[in-house]
Amino acid sequence: MEKISLPKGTRDFGPEQMAKRQFIIDSIKKVFQRYGFQPLETPAMENLSTLTGKYGDEGDQLLFKILNSGDFLKEANKQNLETGNWKLATGDIAEKGLRYDLTVPFARYVVMNRHEIAFPFKRYQIQPVWRADRPQKGRYREFYQCDADVVGTDSLVCEAEIILMIKDAFKALGVGDYSIKINHRAVLSGLAEILGARENENSLFVAIDKLDKIGEEKVKEELIARGFNTDSLATLFEVLNFKGSVAQKMEMLTKTFANSEKGKKGVNDLSEVFSLLENYGSAFDHVEFDIALARGLSYYTGCIFEVKINNVGIGSVSGGGRYDNLTAVFDAKEKSSGVGISFGIDRIYDAMEELKIFPKETSAASTILITHLDNDGFKYGLKTVQAFRERGIASEIYPDQVKIKKQMEYADRKKIPFVVVIGPEEVQTKNLTLKKMETGNQLKLSFEEIATAIQLHNNKD
Amino acid sequence: MEKISLPKGTRDFGPEQMAKRQFIIDSIKKVFQRYGFQPLETPAMENLSTLTGKYGDEGDQLLFKILNSGDFLKEANKQNLETGNWKLATGDIAEKGLRYDLTVPFARYVVMNRHEIAFPFKRYQIQPVWRADRPQKGRYREFYQCDADVVGTDSLVCEAEIILMIKDAFKALGVGDYSIKINHRAVLSGLAEILGARENENSLFVAIDKLDKIGEEKVKEELIARGFNTDSLATLFEVLNFKGSVAQKMEMLTKTFANSEKGKKGVNDLSEVFSLLENYGSAFDHVEFDIALARGLSYYTGCIFEVKINNVGIGSVSGGGRYDNLTAVFDAKEKSSGVGISFGIDRIYDAMEELKIFPKETSAASTILITHLDNDGFKYGLKTVQAFRERGIASEIYPDQVKIKKQMEYADRKKIPFVVVIGPEEVQTKNLTLKKMETGNQLKLSFEEIATAIQLHNNKD
Numbered sequence: 001m002e003k004i005s006l007p008k009g010t011r012d013f014g015p016e017q018m019a020k021r022q023f024i025i026d027s028i029k030k031v032f033q034r035y036g037f038q039p040l041e042t043p044a045m046e047n048l049s050t051l052t053g054k055y056g057d058e059g060d061q062l063l064f065k066i067l068n069s070g071d072f073l074k075e076a077n078k079q080n081l082e083t084g085n086w087k088l089a090t091g092d093i094a095e096k097g098l099r100y101d102l103t104v105p106f107a108r109y110v111v112m113n114r115h116e117i118a119f120p121f122k123r124y125q126i127q128p129v130w131r132a133d134r135p136q137k138g139r140y141r142e143f144y145q146c147d148a149d150v151v152g153t154d155s156l157v158c159e160a161e162i163i164l165m166i167k168d169a170f171k172a173l174g175v176g177d178y179s180i181k182i183n184h185r186a187v188l189s190g191l192a193e194i195l196g197a198r199e200n201e202n203s204l205f206v207a208i209d210k211l212d213k214i215g216e217e218k219v220k221e222e223l224i225a226r227g228f229n230t231d232s233l234a235t236l237f238e239v240l241n242f243k244g245s246v247a248q249k250m251e252m253l254t255k256t257f258a259n260s261e262k263g264k265k266g267v268n269d270l271s272e273v274f275s276l277l278e279n280y281g282s283a284f285d286h287v288e289f290d291i292a293l294a295r296g297l298s299y300y301t302g303c304i305f306e307v308k309i310n311n312v313g314i315g316s317v318s319g320g321g322r323y324d325n326l327t328a329v330f331d332a333k334e335k336s337s338g339v340g341i342s343f344g345i346d347r348i349y350d351a352m353e354e355l356k357i358f359p360k361e362t363s364a365a366s367t368i369l370i371t372h373l374d375n376d377g378f379k380y381g382l383k384t385v386q387a388f389r390e391r392g393i394a395s396e397i398y399p400d401q402v403k404i405k406k407q408m409e410y411a412d413r414k415k416i417p418f419v420v421v422i423g424p425e426e427v428q429t430k431n432l433t434l435k436k437m438e439t440g441n442q443l444k445l446s447f448e449e450i451a452t453a454i455q456l457h458n459n460k461d
Numbered sequence: 462m463e464k465i466s467l468p469k470g471t472r473d474f475g476p477e478q479m480a481k482r483q484f485i486i487d488s489i490k491k492v493f494q495r496y497g498f499q500p501l502e503t504p505a506m507e508n509l510s511t512l513t514g515k516y517g518d519e520g521d522q523l524l525f526k527i528l529n530s531g532d533f534l535k536e537a538n539k540q541n542l543e544t545g546n547w548k549l550a551t552g553d554i555a556e557k558g559l560r561y562d563l564t565v566p567f568a569r570y571v572v573m574n575r576h577e578i579a580f581p582f583k584r585y586q587i588q589p590v591w592r593a594d595r596p597q598k599g600r601y602r603e604f605y606q607c608d609a610d611v612v613g614t615d616s617l618v619c620e621a622e623i624i625l626m627i628k629d630a631f632k633a634l635g636v637g638d639y640s641i642k643i644n645h646r647a648v649l650s651g652l653a654e655i656l657g658a659r660e661n662e663n664s665l666f667v668a669i670d671k672l673d674k675i676g677e678e679k680v681k682e683e684l685i686a687r688g689f690n691t692d693s694l695a696t697l698f699e700v701l702n703f704k705g706s707v708a709q710k711m712e713m714l715t716k717t718f719a720n721s722e723k724g725k726k727g728v729n730d731l732s733e734v735f736s737l738l739e740n741y742g743s744a745f746d747h748v749e750f751d752i753a754l755a756r757g758l759s760y761y762t763g764c765i766f767e768v769k770i771n772n773v774g775i776g777s778v779s780g781g782g783r784y785d786n787l788t789a790v791f792d793a794k795e796k797s798s799g800v801g802i803s804f805g806i807d808r809i810y811d812a813m814e815e816l817k818i819f820p821k822e823t824s825a826a827s828t829i830l831i832t833h834l835d836n837d838g839f840k841y842g843l844k845t846v847q848a849f850r851e852r853g854i855a856s857e858i859y860p861d862q863v864k865i866k867k868q869m870e871y872a873d874r875k876k877i878p879f880v881v882v883i884g885p886e887e888v889q890t891k892n893l894t895l896k897k898m899e900t901g902n903q904l905k906l907s908f909e910e911i912a913t914a915i916q917l918h919n920n921k922d
Contacts, residue, residue, distance in 0.1 A: 004511055004569055004791055007557050010504035012570050014577075015584070018500035034850045036827035036857030038476035039483065043603050044505060044559075044589065045468045045525075064506075067526040067555050069593035073547040081542045086534040093554075094528050096468050098505075108465055109473050118874035120860060123476070128505065132530035142504050155860035157843075164847070279843040330465055366497035382618075382740040386625070389495045396497030399581060399616035413579035 009133070009141030019364035020349060021144075025126055027172040028146055028343050031165050032124040037148045040123040042105035044130075045096045052097075054104045054329055062131045064141075065094035098130040102147045103340070104329070110151055111330045119152030119336075138314070138350065149340030151326055156269060158339045159303045159322065160276035163287060165341065166307055166318060170286075173348065174357050177310040178317075180286050183293035184270050184303050185321070187253065190263020191239060194256065195232040204228075208240070209294035240292045246274065249289050269303060299323045305341060309351045317347045367454055369416045370397040371407040373423030380427045384420065384447065391451045393458070411437060418454065470594070470602030480825035481810060482605075486587055488633040489607055489804050492626050493585040498609045501584040503566035505591075506557045513558075515565045515790055523592045525602075526555035559591040563608045564801070565790070571612060572791045580613030580797075587806075599775075599811065610801030612787055617730060619800045620764045620783065621737035626802065627768055627779060628747060634809065635818050638771040639778075641747050644754035645731050645764050646782070648714065651724020652700060655717065656693040665689075669701070670755040701753045707735065710750050730764060760784045766802060770812045778808045828915055830877045831858040832868040834884030841888045845881065845908060852912045854919070872898060879915065 006012065013021060045066060052060050073081075076092035099105055102125045110117065126146045135141055148165065150158045166180050188208065192201035203226045207219050220233050228236075242252055250271060257263025270289065277284065295304045302322030309317055320341035327334045352358055370385045372378040381397045388395040396416075398407040404421070411419045421433040431444045445453075467473065474482060506527060513521050534542075537553035560566055563586045571578065587607045596602055609626065611619045627641050649669065653662035664687045668680050681694050689697075703713055711732060718724030731750065738745065756765045763783030770778055781802035788795045813819055831846045833839040842858045849856040857877075859868040865882070872880045882894040892905045906914075 004573060005508065006504060006573075007506045007508055010506055012504070012574075013500075013502040014570075014574065015499035015501065018502060022500065033825075034853065034855050036830075036855060038825040039474075039479035040476065041474040041479060043467060043471035043473070044591070045471055045603065047466065047468055050465055062530075064530070065528040066559075067528050067551065069523075069525065071545075071547045073542065073545045073550060078543070081534065082539070084532075084534045086532045089534060090528065098527075109475075112465060112467075113473075113475065118871055120871075122857070130505070142506065150860070153860050157858065157860035160843075168850075276843065279840045280847045281844050282847070364494075364499040369497075379740045382621075382737065383742050386741045386743070389629075392495065394495050394497060396583070397618065399611070399614050399618035410579055410581075 007141070009135030009139075011140065011142070015364040017349075019362050020352070020358050021345065022364075023358065023362045024173060024345055024348055024352070025144075025146065028169050029124070029126065031168045031172060032148050034168070035122075035148075035161055035165055037122045037124040037150075040106065040109060040125045041127060042099065042102075042109060042125070044099055044128075046099060046105060046108070048091075048095055048097045050108055051100060051104060055100055059100060062133055063100055064098040064130045064132055065090055066096040066098070068093055068095055099127070100131060101129050102127060102145045102342075103149075103326075106147070106149060106151075107326045107330060110336065111327050111334060114327075114334070117152075120150050120155075120158075121152055122148070122150045124148040138346070140346065144345045146343040146345050147340055149326075149338050151336050151338035154302075154322075154337040156272045156276060156303075159269075159273045160280060162305060162320065162339065162341045163273075163277060164280060164282055166305070167282070167286060169343065170307075173352065174359065175309055175348075175352065175355075178286060179288050179308050179310060181288050181290040181293045181306045181308070182270070182273070182303060183290055184266035185300050186262045186266030186269065186302070187291060188266075188294060190253075190257045190260040190266055191236060193260040193262055195228065195236060197228060197232065200226065200228075205294045206296065208292055209296045211240075211292050211294075242291065246284070246287075246289045249291065253291070273303060295319060295321060299325070301325075302337075302339065309348075309355075312351045312354045314347050314351045314354070316344075317351060318343045363415060365415050365417075366394045366396045367416070367458065368393060368395040368418045368420055368450075369407070369411040369414075370395065370420050370422065371404055371411070372398070372401065373404060373421065375401065376424065376427050377422035381420075381422050384422065384432070387447060388451060388454075391455060393451065393454055418450075420450065468602070470596030470600075472601065472603070476825040480823050481813070481819050482806065483825075484819065484823045485634065485806055485809055485813070486605075486607065489630050490585070490587065492629045492633060493609050495629070496583075496609075496622055496626055498583045498585040498611075501567065501570060501586045502588060503560065503563075503570060503586070505560055505589075507560060507566060507569070509552075509556055509558045511569055512561060512565060516561055520561060523594055524561055525559040525591045525593055526551055527557040527559070529554055529556055560588070561592060562590050563588060563606045563803075564610075564787070567608070567610060567612075568787045568791060571797065572788050572795060575788075575795070578613075581611050581616075581619075582613055583609070583611045585609040599807070601807065605806045607804040607806050608801055610787075610799050612797050612799035615763075615783075615798045617733045617737060617764075620730075620734045621741060623766060623781060623800065623802045624734075624738060624748060625741060625743055627766070628743070630804065631747075631768075634813065635820065636770055636809075636813065636816075639747060640749050640769050640771060642749050642751040642754045642767045642769070643731070643734070643764060644751055645727035646761050647723045647727030647730065647763070648752060649727075649755060651714075651718045651721040651727055652697060654721045654723055656689065656697060658689060658693065661688065666755045667757065669753055670757045672701075672753050672755075703752065707745070707748075707750045710752065714752070734764060756780060756782060760786070762786075763798075763800065770809075770816075773812045773815045775808050775812045775815070777805075778812060779804045824876060826876050826878075827855045827857045828877070828919065829854060829856040829879045829881055829911075830868070830872040830875075831856065831881050831883065832865055832872070833859070833862065834865060834882065836862065837885065837888050838883035842881075842883050845883065845893070848908060849912060849915075852916060854912065854915055879911075881911065 072093045080089040128142050128144050130142050192204050207222045211219055253267045300321040301324040304321035306316045307318035322339040324337050326338045327336045370381040372381045385395050385397040419435045426432050434445050434450050435442045533554045541550040589603050589605050591603050631639055653659055653665050668683045672680055714728050761782040762785040765782035767777045768779035783800040785798050787799045788797045831842040833842045846856050846858040880896045887893050895906050895911050896903045
């Protein structure tokens with residue numbers, strides 16, 4: 001037998017996993033749609049000119065490149081190949097790469113279609129992305145992203161609605177214990193300003209972003225190495241460690257930012273988002289104002305979000321924020337402010353598995369298997385299976401005339417919840433034997449009784 | 462501005478196209494599920510060793526190959542690169558390729574998971590595939606395939622259910638005028654046998670497959686060039702051109718195949734499929750027994766199917782058949798008979814556009830846009846939009862406080878069917894102004910009246 005395997009870092013999703021993944025994706029998709037977001041899909045392949053330079057040097061290394069088709073050597077610079085200069089050679093033999101995220105393709109789409117799009121443009125996109133990362137637990141080379149963005153308005157309504165969508169999504173998923181952390185980049189810029197580190201704010205963001213992972217002492221060491229002094233750090237951590245209600249934090253920051261325009265802007269925006277949430281009639285449960293939330297990505301400029309499911313050993317499952325210049329990478333003249341949220345399907349899946357909260361009925365199996373004891377039962381079964389399908393009930397008939405034991409084993413292995421048995425008696429009386437696989441209980445019922453009971457059972461879920 | 466474009470042969474799907482594509486995919490998916498098929502997804506990338514040699518030489522050329530990550534030149538044979546031997550060099554620098562169809566990854570999945578799978582295994586798979594074909598009208602380098610296969614049984618129940626699924630799918634899509642052609646490879650093998658061309662049957666299949674495209678005369682020329690004589694051709698075309706009912710064709714073939722075991726097997730199988738269809742209680746409408754149907758792919762061994770939507774300038778929109786050895790390419794010992802059907806999403810889309818039969822309400826737009834005349838109206842709108850969403854109605858509020866004209870233009874451009882206008886009067890009376898965009902009609906209604914009317918309107922569809 002030929003030795004076969006999957007490329008490392010990639011996965012098949014069999015029926016059981018697919019049913020659970022579809023439950024997550026459908027739940028989130030319905031929320032996006034209810035908030036007026038529209039679907040977009042972009043190709044798996046983009047020109048490398050579209051992708052490179054957008055994710056930093058490290059990102060460029062992690063792009064999967066596609067070999068030009070046909071004789072890719074014909075036009076290639078032989079010297080690069082001969083001297084082993086693979087970085088230069090790549091450009092000669094590969095023009096296309098695989099999508100690395102959904103944000104850059106979205107920006108490209110917006111720029112290419114800006115005359116047709118009605119702004120503000122609200123789009124959602126749920127597609128796989130590929131990264132040539134070293135695979136490890138929970139990190140794959142192919143994984144789905146699930147993004148919603150609004151572009152073309154700086155209204156804080158969008159920020160408020162992102163919080164509402166997160167709450168609706170986790171409600172639909174059945175996840176009750178989670179926290180939505182919110183902060184504002186201008187709050188962090190304000191901090192940099194009052195510390196006299198305005199030129200050095202990116203180092204500050206990067207260091208603060210690691211607080212969760214490496215702790216306060218290590219972050220302080222890193223900041224000292226980057227030129228911050230002990231006094232600054234004392235002020236900084238007094239703010240970051242401040243305990244209190246949202247209102248108390250706001251009050252403290254208002255005082256702190258008396259002389260920082262940036263800091264004031266951050267506090268005002270956040271205050272407006274909270275006030276909008278009140279106008280929507282939404283409670284503040286799950287929402288935490290976390291001054292130490294930084295989010296690594298450099299393109300955020302306004303509010304930032306991060307969601308963590310509590311009591312599971314999994315990092316953040318969702319995150320996002322506002323960026324001032326989505327399309328600037330393609331067109332410096334185009335200034336299109338936007339704000340987005342991204343749900344991590346794989347992490348949500350792992351968290352829900354760990355918490356064992358997938359709905360019991362999340363299954364891709366048929367509801368009914370028709371089994372048969374003889375040829376007449378088989379023929380009667382053909383009519384019967386079709387009648388169940390016409391009632392919208394997912395059903396199948398065991399296709400071969402084999403022993404009933406084998407047919408039952410099939411239902412068992414496929415986790416089909418109900419089996420109908422048809423033999424001479426059933427054909428004669430038109431009363432079918434219905435077996436509930438979970439309990440082994442058997443009942444004689446008419447087709448109509450079974451169909452009605454199962455339709456009720458399905459609707460209950 | 463940086464010049465940006467899409468790789469040739471690839472497409473973005475914006476909101477309107479996505480809504481129509483999702484309608485097609487969801488309609489077919491629901492049918493697959495109702496018949497007990499379970500979802501599978503495989504990675505976009507497969508090892509080249511899995512893909513090569515499965516699609517013929519031409520197919521191998523059309524595989525998109527992925528450049529190994531990191532220093533791909535380090536391990537490469539320099540000589541192949543220097544001498545410009547790109548075919549050999551490919552193997553040195555690329556280990557992975559993009560999925561070319563869904564059948565080979567399915568076979569790989571079955572072989573890798575054969576101890577866990579409960580056979581017969583019924584799976585459906587709806588994912589994009591990639592081919593480095595020359596792009597032209599209706600032919601893309603990235604396109605979706607939508608397949609359902611049963612593997613692990615040779616029961617003709619599967620063939621009959623494929624016909625039932627095709628009928629259910631086109632009913633769900635609203636396509637009324639179409640033909641399902643059915644034939645059997647053994648009928649064609651029987652013909653080869655009685656023409657004394659048993660060793661040459663593949664040439665016969667390939668030539669017959671072109672009848673539709675190049676006509677009888679050219680096919681005859683081709684067959685003569687391949688060694689068939691005029692007498693054989695006369696016999697052949699007498700059978701292929703035979704006009705009559707299914708029963709008459711069966712009778713004619715039974716006589717023709719008096720001395721051909723293969724031919725008899727074909728006729729018996731088809732006769733069994735037709736008899737099963739009767740047992741299911743399914744009418745024979747749309748089904749055509751077409752002795753000249755050959756289907757190009759060489760791996761079919763039993764019944765073959767092809768579906769054509771009538772009165773559109775588009776080839777077959779669906780096709781499939783039985784194969785005896787799905788997994789033999791990976792494991793010669795494993796004999797797993799299977800039968801499958803594939804729907805061409807892009808062609809069905811084009812046909813439905815041409816026939817203008819997409820349901821009017823196939824749209825990804827919100828149902829309601831809340832507009833506002835002043836700040837109080839805006840605030841009242843926030844509460845209102847949330848209340849509509851809680852009723853399951855896709856709604857949005859214009860996020861910026863701008864002139865009503867601009868808000869209306871937005872609804873118009875996004876084809877949002879209903880606009881609610883909220884100004885001082887609406888806030889005071891709690892009666893909202895509802896404008897139906899199609900007619901321009903305006904009504905003053907309570908929230909409850911609007912929500913109920915729109916829920917009824919949505920359920921009607």
